[in-house]
Amino acid sequence: MPASLAVSCSSMQCKNSNLMLGNVTIQQTSGGCNVTSCIYDGIANGTIATTLTPSLQPRCP
Numbered sequence: 333m334p335a336s337l338a339v340s341c342s343s344m345q346c347k348n349s350n351l352m353l354g355n356v357t358i359q360q361t362s363g364g365c366n367v368t369s370c371i372y373d374g375i376a377n378g379t380i381a382t383t384l385t386p387s388l389q390p391r392c393p
Contacts, residue, residue, distance in 0.1 A: 346370035346384040353382050358392055365392035 344353040351370035359366040367389050373381040
């Protein structure tokens with residue numbers, strides 16, 4: 333993979349996670365369903381900003 337492509341792709345990955353922008357993980361628990369999303373948070377200094385967003389849902393989708 334060319335270095336320039338690796339840099340642009342890494343900016344689409346949520347920090348401290350292996351999730352890429354738009355991806356979701358779902359983990360069923362006794363209390364419901366843990367849903368973690370990697371969401372778009374804008375552009376900062378020419379770089380895509382992402383946010384890792386966890387939530388607890390009563391049921392798994």
